[in-house]
Amino acid sequence: MARGSTRPTSRDVAQAAGVSQAAVSLVLGDKWRGRVSEPTAQRVRDAASELGYRPNLAARNLRLGRTRTVLLVVPALTTEFFAEVYTGAARVAAEHGFGVVLYPSPEGVGPARDPFASAQAALDGVIASSMAADALSAIRGDQLPLVMLDSDPEGSLGAATVNLDIADGIRQVAEHLLALGHRSFLHLAADIPSWTFEVRARELATRLTGVPGTELRTIRAPISIEGALRATEAALAAPGPRPTALVCDDDKLAAGAYKAIRRAGLRVPDDLSVTGLDDLGLATAIDPELTTVRLDAEAFGERGMRALLAVLEGRPPEKGDLPVSLVVRGSTAPPR
Amino acid sequence: MARGSTRPTSRDVAQAAGVSQAAVSLVLGDKWRGRVSEPTAQRVRDAASELGYRPNLAARNLRLGRTRTVLLVVPALTTEFFAEVYTGAARVAAEHGFGVVLYPSPEGVGPARDPFASAQAALDGVIASSMAADALSAIRGDQLPLVMLDSDPEGSLGAATVNLDIADGIRQVAEHLLALGHRSFLHLAADIPSWTFEVRARELATRLTGVPGTELRTIRAPISIEGALRATEAALAAPGPRPTALVCDDDKLAAGAYKAIRRAGLRVPDDLSVTGLDDLGLATAIDPELTTVRLDAEAFGERGMRALLAVLEGRPPEKGDLPVSLVVRGSTAPPR
DNA sequence: CGACGGACGTTATACGTAACACTTGCTGGA
DNA sequence: TCCAGCAAGTGTTACGTATAACGTCCGTCG
Numbered sequence: 001m002a003r004g005s006t007r008p009t010s011r012d013v014a015q016a017a018g019v020s021q022a023a024v025s026l027v028l029g030d031k032w033r034g035r036v037s038e039p040t041a042q043r044v045r046d047a048a049s050e051l052g053y054r055p056n057l058a059a060r061n062l063r064l065g066r067t068r069t070v071l072l073v074v075p076a077l078t079t080e081f082f083a084e085v086y087t088g089a090a091r092v093a094a095e096h097g098f099g100v101v102l103y104p105s106p107e108g109v110g111p112a113r114d115p116f117a118s119a120q121a122a123l124d125g126v127i128a129s130s131m132a133a134d135a136l137s138a139i140r141g142d143q144l145p146l147v148m149l150d151s152d153p154e155g156s157l158g159a160a161t162v163n164l165d166i167a168d169g170i171r172q173v174a175e176h177l178l179a180l181g182h183r184s185f186l187h188l189a190a191d192i193p194s195w196t197f198e199v200r201a202r203e204l205a206t207r208l209t210g211v212p213g214t215e216l217r218t219i220r221a222p223i224s225i226e227g228a229l230r231a232t233e234a235a236l237a238a239p240g241p242r243p244t245a246l247v248c249d250d251d252k253l254a255a256g257a258y259k260a261i262r263r264a265g266l267r268v269p270d271d272l273s274v275t276g277l278d279d280l281g282l283a284t285a286i287d288p289e290l291t292t293v294r295l296d297a298e299a300f301g302e303r304g305m306r307a308l309l310a311v312l313e314g315r316p317p318e319k320g321d322l323p324v325s326l327v328v329r330g331s332t333a334p335p336r
Numbered sequence: 337m338a339r340g341s342t343r344p345t346s347r348d349v350a351q352a353a354g355v356s357q358a359a360v361s362l363v364l365g366d367k368w369r370g371r372v373s374e375p376t377a378q379r380v381r382d383a384a385s386e387l388g389y390r391p392n393l394a395a396r397n398l399r400l401g402r403t404r405t406v407l408l409v410v411p412a413l414t415t416e417f418f419a420e421v422y423t424g425a426a427r428v429a430a431e432h433g434f435g436v437v438l439y440p441s442p443e444g445v446g447p448a449r450d451p452f453a454s455a456q457a458a459l460d461g462v463i464a465s466s467m468a469a470d471a472l473s474a475i476r477g478d479q480l481p482l483v484m485l486d487s488d489p490e491g492s493l494g495a496a497t498v499n500l501d502i503a504d505g506i507r508q509v510a511e512h513l514l515a516l517g518h519r520s521f522l523h524l525a526a527d528i529p530s531w532t533f534e535v536r537a538r539e540l541a542t543r544l545t546g547v548p549g550t551e552l553r554t555i556r557a558p559i560s561i562e563g564a565l566r567a568t569e570a571a572l573a574a575p576g577p578r579p580t581a582l583v584c585d586d587d588k589l590a591a592g593a594y595k596a597i598r599r600a601g602l603r604v605p606d607d608l609s610v611t612g613l614d615d616l617g618l619a620t621a622i623d624p625e626l627t628t629v630r631l632d633a634e635a636f637g638e639r640g641m642r643a644l645l646a647v648l649e650g651r652p653p654e655k656g657d658l659p660v661s662l663v664v665r666g667s668t669a670p671p672r
Numbered sequence: 673c674g675a676c677g678g679a680c681g682t683t684a685t686a687c688g689t690a691a692c693a694c695t696t697g698c699t700g701g702a
Numbered sequence: 703t704c705c706a707g708c709a710a711g712t713g714t715t716a717c718g719t720a721t722a723a724c725g726t727c728c729g730t731c732g
Binding site (some may be wrong): 355357371373399 | 708710716
């Protein structure tokens with residue numbers, strides 16, 4: 001590991017302190033109450049810090065048969081959303097002496113690499129976003145304890161799931177737009193096959209079917225500004241009456257839509273109301289600021305980690321979806 | 337690890353294939369040319385996949401004394417920039433059989449947690465952004481091979497450095513703005529103590545001092561839309577002649593500045609030209625699209641990983657800074 | 673006065689893997 | 703005929719740690 005000399009081991013510490021290796025392990029592992037005298041323990045601690053001793057984690061992991069390391073599989077790191085999920089998960093993990101390793105699954109539909117080859121660390125369990133579709137089959141192959149983020153509770157075959165209440169978010173969006181008087185909707189959907197996006201489509205359709213005179217069209221785009229720009233441009237150029245409200249599957253799509261709307265010579269929200277979903281920093285960077293659904297990504301990560309800890313300890317994980325809330329800003333207004 | 341039964345070991349595979357554990361290790365380690373016959377090797381491979389054998393990485397790491405795992409220390413994951421750095425580093429790492437583990441240092445000036453507590457995996461080396469100032473002292477304490485990203489080549493005490501040619505980027509920005517006719521500049525600087533930001537300030541000052549009649553003022557803000565908004569608002573409200581060009585340390589700051597400029601009733605670029613640095617997705621999401629300096633974050637990550645591999649193998653790392661390029665968009669124009 | 677138990681440690685072992693050193697059977701050349 | 707040499711493996715060990723099981727010394731109690 002180190003350059004010239006090899007790193008000190010617990011045996012080196014033992015020798016320096018004049019005790020056995022076992023005593024070092026006891027003292028440094030904090031299991032010495034009544035087994036080692038205080039002066040001796042102090043000698044061990046001094047020797048350890050003197051030598052700059054750090055336990056060899058590979059050896060410890062081997063001995064204990066567990067690693068206190070967990071893998072977080074995310075679709076791709078191009079959005080700050082999963083950065084915050086990571087932050088939340090890592091905080092809870094640290095409180096329990098665990099570490100979190102990230103595996104960003106390759107973008108697009110590339111060949112599914114082995115997620116565990118990238119995370120060389122041995123693992124106690126896995127938290128996986130259902131959006132990281134490529135990696136899922138490989139993950140299911142392993143018998144590791146698994147928590148799924150935003151995945152169909154029915155279809156997850158026993159794996160614990162932690163979900164944001166996206167359906168409720170879409171309900172709030174729909175009610176907000178209906179209350180403003182909108183009746184002609186365009187849904188800009190993400191073209192990733194994932195349960196969480198199916199929920200958006202289903203819930204939006206459900207909420208509108210009850211209301212007379214409503215109309216809903218759907219277009220799909222990859223989750224990128226460029227992709228959303230092109231899809232929206234095409235939709236706006238299509239013949240027929242223009243919709244008055246554009247519901248986007250996430251904020252990034254909304255940002256792309258803004259550009260298409262500007263290029264078409266139209267204005268948000270005067271000609272077209274737009275909503276997003278995520279409430280990323282992007283939502284307030286664009287003009288007008290975006291009406292969107294606020295997801296608490298950090299809480300999502302925390303809940304995911306807690307669920308995994310529960311599974312590891314044989315406890316049942318918390319039930320219930322995480323609440324979300326509509327944030328009304330300047331991108332929605334009554335139709336003209 | 338697994339729920340009920342324990343995972344199969346190489347010994348289990350050996351028994352199933354009717355060979356010794358050593359033979360399994362040879363076959364699966366691909367070191368069997370001339371040592372094990374093809375039929376036997378095939379029997380071993382079949383038994384391994386039959387049992388779903390996966391080597392215990394903790395044991396392997398212990399035995400080999402190296403982990404093929406590397407730590408990437410980044411300031412915080414709130415921007416896609418380091419996501420791309422990670423992508424590049426992970427790709428190169430994978431090509432060499434290495435894995436990359438991420439350590440996002442806590443935001444702000446919180447107490448420096450131990451980066452290695454979070455990355456429970458044992459490590460062969462570290463790549464660290466100089467912006468992750470909190471974690472640096474802890475990192476230097478370990479004797480691990482280290483590569484610094486965007487750090488002072490002089491002040492890094494022997495650690496290898498990989499740098500983007502930020503100075504050249506700022507030169508291009510300055511020349512672009514001077515050529516447009518600007519003479520009164522405002523520098524919106526990041527208030528993070530990091531060499532890479534010092535370079536921006538120094539280079540900008542240098543480029544302007546040669547030109548007669550120029551004026552440069554500097555304000556500082558935390559790297560967030562909100563922070564930039566407030567700092568810019570204050571600067572625009574200050575008495576005296578208004579600058580005609582606003583040079584921002586990165587794109588996020590520029591996005592915040594846009595908002596302040598709009599609130600002041602001014603327009604980009606008519607009243608004020610704005611430049612950024614990074615070329616994130618954000619740069620084209622805002623209106624008008626941002627003139628900025630394109631940094632190839634993925635190449636940065638790749639180069640960082642290659643440098644670390646070189647250090648690990650005792651080779652000298654590549655020299656030379658990575659080139660950057662000015663991307664001129666709609667946020668810069670001649671002053672009125 | 674013998675036994676007993678607490679305080680303070682030590683010895684020995686196992687975790688799963690990779691690699692070195694060694695064995696065995698066979699072939700071919702002198 | 704005999705031995706070198708090779709193919710095809712096997713036996714054994716060490717990596718560094720945590721912990722179960724075992725000693726030893728001494729004070730105390732019945």
